[in-house]
Amino acid sequence: MLATTPAHALRLRYVAPTRSWLHKFRRSSSSSVVPLARLSPSELSGGNNNTPKTSEENNSDVSEKKTAPYYPKRGQTVELVCESLGFKGKGICKVDGTGFVVMCDRALPGERFLGRVTRRKGSYAEVTKIKTLSPHRDLVEAPCEYASYCGGCKAQNLSYEAQLRAKEEQVHELITHVGRFSDNSPGLETVLKPIVPCDIQFNYRNKMEFSFGPQRWLPVEMLDEREDGPKSFALGLHAPGFFDKVLNVDKCLLQSEPANMVLAAVQDCWRDPELNLSPYNARSHAGFLKHLMLRTGRNVETGSQELMVNFVTSSYKPELLKPLVDKISSIPQVVSIMNNVNSSVGNTSVGEQEYTLHGKETIAEVLRGLTFQISANSFFQTNTHQAEVLYKLIEECAGLKGDGSEVVLDLFCGTGTIGLTLARSAKHVYGYEVVPQAITDAHKNAQINGIENATFIQGDLNKIGEDFGSNFPKPDIVISDPNRPGMHMKLIKFLLNLKCPRIVYVSCNPATCARDLDYLCHGVEEKNIKGCYKLMSVQPVDMFPHTPHIECVCLLELS
DSSP: OOOBOOGGGOOOTTSBOOOHHHHHHHHOTTOOSOGGGGSOHHHHTTOOBOOOOOHHHHHHHHHHHHTOOOOOOTTOEEEEEEEEEOGGGOEEEEETTSOOEEEETTOOTTOEEEEEEEEEETTEEEEEEEEEEEOOTTBOOOSOTTTTTOSSOTTTTBOHHHHHHHHHHHHHHIIIIISOBOTTOTTHHHHBOOOBOOSOOSSOBSEEEEEEESSBOOOGGGGGGOOOGGGGOEEEEEOTTOSSOEEEOSOOTTBOHHHHHHHHHHHHHTTOGGGOOOBOOTTTOOOSEEEEEEEEEEOTTTOOEEEEEEEEESSOOHHHHHHHHHHHTTSTTEEEEEEEEOOSSSOOSOOSEEEEEEEOSOEEEEETTEEEEEOTTOOOOSOHHHHHHHHHHHHHHHTOOSSSOOEEEEETOTTSHHHHHHHTTSSEEEEEESOHHHHHHHHHHHHHTTOOSEEEEEOOTTSOOTTTTTTSOOOSEEEEOOOTTOOOHHHHHHHHHHTOSEEEEEESOHHHHHHHHHHHHHOBGGGTBOOOEEEEEEEEEOOSTTSSOOEEEEEEEEO
């Protein structure tokens, strides 16, 4: 098993640990490794720092106090150098000439800039970039005109090779420091695999959701262009940090070209006063149009792209939508136009009722040789091309014999995509998911593909009782694909007691992934829980180029 830290240094990381990474970061200004990984998942999410320090960390504190550390004040302008990228793609920087660490959104490695301190949290601060003094070392020209303002893909002006390096380093740091897998272990270099790049860096998203708003958001330098009336209405993406401000977008380079054709067609006419269409106001809760959701699938027989358009509105008034429906239904790729009605004050895109305004109720997509029907609110992997790569890696990690003798437990199964791809080689697949609609879709997908050895059960895996596991046989392999918060301690305990020979952990958040791997391999001393797994491999996958998101496929075997 990989070497771990001494037993006396173990501590439960649901409570945030100390910020010893700051001290180490200050002492190694030339380091290109992402030191933010020293933070625990709860710290990375903004948790409080309540965990006692080790003696080594206290000694570091004493050493730092002797150097009279620099503490900038809120509102102060400071000159900074970005050293690396950390959690959520934020730049980890230093105040020039000091060791003080700050985090800055949209700062990139090697960039020297002026920043204004907006927030101080203990021994580090957050700043807003004011002016770039010298560009970062991997500068490229962002092809998107909204790249400077939209929060969707912050790293477009960072070369793709540099993006991959930053993501790979971040996973390495989290696994070694949050997961506590020793960086000096002779086996670690074979466990941590190089990141798998995405061959398609643009037009890869099969789903985009745009919001309507009564007043388009403008950057400070364009405020003199503000208009009134329908011309001020916005259809686009929320400005970063604002639920009620919408950046108007005419084209998104992450979605398919047919989807951009639909977006352009809607933008061309929806503000016409004669149509009497009003955007929803998130503050006053007045207005009709809430969201425009575009989903791209493909015709199973021809392989050509097909589009579903979903208008989310505050009430059911099909006569108001008819001019838009008539216009976009003339686009050949549009095969489905839906209307989800959400009358609540919330701004969710899932409606209480759903109506078909044109064409089919679903579109299709093919993944690993299986056909999946996708409804307006179905969950499906957002990058179909890279999902093929991801699922192939999962199948390889699962290592099924192929003789139909093994049982698979698929936790957080969603619409059953992973479980169904494995069912062809398994005796039976048992899937669990909390969302009822996802379970319904999973059953439909099994039926469409003629798969009869899969059972899908609706249930909350964060609230499992002692009887969980009584209605299925002991599995030979567990697939766990939790959402960003990772697995609940109840589920961790269940898996440690189950002692399944293999676990494949699929994660969309490497911070909580590292924490859960630590629990499964090293246990939790404070709760008298012993780990019983050996980490065999961690494979990062870039599912979403130009964004900070990272997917990981991890294999654990019973030790």
